[in-house]
Amino acid sequence: MHASDLPPINASLNALSTVFILAGITFIKNDRKLAHIVSMICALVTSTAFLACYVTYHALRHGVPTTFTYPGWPKVLYYIILGTHVPLAFLTLPLVFMTIIPAFQAVYDKHRRMAKWTFPIWLYVSVTGVLVYLMLYVWFPSTDIAH
Template sequence: MTEEEKKYKGIIWALSIIIPLAVAALFGINLPKMGYEVKPLGFLPPIYATINGLTAVTLVVAVSAIKRGNIKLHENLIKLCMVFSSLFLVMYVAYHMTSESTKFGGEGTIRYIYYFILVTHIVLSVVIIPFVLFTFVRGIAGAYERHKKLARITYPMWLYVAVTGVIVYLMISPYYAH
């Protein structure tokens, strides 16, 4: 383990615990129900779904870049993915703090499919946090073999979370209150 990795290890584990707990806590806060006058941010779901889509595309291009030996492009694209993921998180929390939760209205088999995708998306979105952060730090620390080894696990999970985020949005969007 490099010195840089050691330096960030505690921060990564702290973020991996704090982020899901903060999202869960903030998800339970609805400002209008608490008496605060805030404008619902109902316009955000298509934006953060688009950001999920951009994350997925950018991840695929980043992997393609590294396979072609373009390290700098790969690094820049992964940094962009980190920005996209952060923007998604902020918008997602802001939306849920200012708007009523939308219930999925589908019935039958599609309902089970929706909830399967939703649950696996949520679980992996929590699990992926330390994987993404450790993979990122290994890359910037120059621990390329260990970075590559962990990236083989991180990439498909991160891609799954990004793609299923778009799918969940597309499946629930007909039920948003307009």
């Protein structure tokens, strides 16, 4: 496996996380608790796999930066998305833990309070992760990007 194999895997894992997060919120709103639990565990697994692949990708690249070189409005949009995605991605991990721990402890009122914050942020990070991939590698690819 080469580093260039990982970005589409990462995007796929983010897309799967998005599907599981949306399914999980739909299930709980329809009082389907077991389906909610299964969906959210799947979201955790795919997000964890994403994080492992993402760290591996950057470790294999030995600190070589990935740059968006397409000019004009796409570059502005890319950096706006990336500039919100990155800090929220760092915030997501502790939020997820602060949400799932009360669920495991059956402290559902605290779980619900935390989930109101975690859900939209985690969803945004998953969706924008896919958008970053599409913008960087599919819609506006650069020949400068070292794979």
